Amino acid sequence: MSTLIKNNPVPNKYVVFQHHQLGNNYNELYLNNDSSTSLNYNQNTQASLYSNNNGSSLSLRRTHSPSKQSVRSLKSVNQTRQQQSKQAPKPLFICEPFVKIALVKGSYKTIVQLPKYVDYHEWLALNTFELFNHLNKFYGVIAEYVTPDRYPIMTADPKTEYVWMMPNGKTVSLPANQYIDHALTWINNKINDQTIFPTKSGMAFPPSFLKEIKGIYIQMFRIIAHIFHNHFDKFVHLSLEAHWNSYFAHFISFVIEFDLIDKHELEPLRMLIDNLETQGKIIPFSKNTL
Template identity: 30%
Template sequence: MLLQTFRPKKKFEPGTMRYSLHKHAQASLNSGINLREVVKLPPGEDLTDWIAVHVVDFFNRINLIYGTITEYCTEETCPRMSGGPKFEYLWADGSKYKKPTPLPAPRYITLLMEWIEAQINNEDIFPAKTGKAPFLLSFALLWLFLHGLRISAVRVLLSGREKSVNFVPVCKKILTRLFRVFVHVYIHHFDRLVAIGAEAHVNTCYKHFYFFVNEFELVSRKEFEPLTELTRKLCDIDKMVRYR
């Protein structure tokens, strides 16, 4: 199976420390890790850092997922960014698109990924200053190397970051919009995922995403309506305490 990334990702040269960390983290994830437990904030660590780590991780991983179906997601096949006949997502960014605007799915997702990268690189939202990395960020970098951390995002994870009042609201919006990519891919391109053998990988990524945003109440429950049955089956949510 050939996986391609929708946007460039950092690669690691064999024999380097980062390549070793990448392989070690991959082995850890493949060892049957409990995703419900791994998303929980480690004792004594900072929630802001923990959220930042996962925002960057999911940004990279969902890029990878979308990259597997880009040639099948065109303006002709997907003239609207939708999740079935009942759900359509409009694009607005406060600058070029000041009002919610219907767009073809590939255009919506391209603008989304560009917007997310801009938020991550905006020091007013994700401020960073030089400092010694704490345990949490060291662990986070190890985790993120599994899927190839973008160079531009490394700065986000430097320790000693000052808190931004906009940080959590922006992260909620990022994660909500990333979820919509899951919706579109599952509903409109699931056959492609099955054909290339990517179904299990995408399901695992989705479960990780769901458990994380559920744990910290980062995505409104109503957003999950298009994938209600899928989520119920994959995540066994009947056995979970749902957030408000």
């Protein structure tokens, strides 16, 4: 069973940044399961987003680097499976009422936009840290179900397998729990690397920062896609679908606002993203000005 990163403290630089430059208005959302709650960015409330934690912890270790090219089409591997998927019903997360269940109304654009007088790199760093920690907690809810016998390869939809890049440049198939464990550890190591995410005053972000951020978001999206396609029913069973949907709307809004993931990488959740655009919860890619 995959274990998780627990209680990773926010670097001091980002604590100061969040509390003193932004005020107490960032972590105000999603405190209850009332879908009628409206977005209110200026409300003076400090809280934890999408709060659910199973208390698991992740043992850190050195892992190999993932690759943007580590996506394998399963069409050539299993043509029959793909043909069957064409006749299969839509995924549960795209069906009503689940696709419309959320904790808030309105667009998430207002909470992902770069605030006035806030440094661009600081904003990316803070939100990346927050979104990663919440993803880690959500995965903790279903981690015990991600076993090698049930999920011997890391997939999103039936047409997509994610493979891991080894030091020699070769890609290998891993069970989903191992892939996710590698990805979470890899992201955690990046976030705690002072040369990438500097936390001391006067330290500059490296020229490669945006590239590093994009790599992190690709891996987070792959974990999200796996959860949606393989474990959404578990969130429904636990009455957490509104929390999970709200998290994803926040995540994808941030990705769109700052152009952090190529469109082709988002294909496994394209139907859901289109639906959220139609609902007005996220801005369409075509309207993104970046």
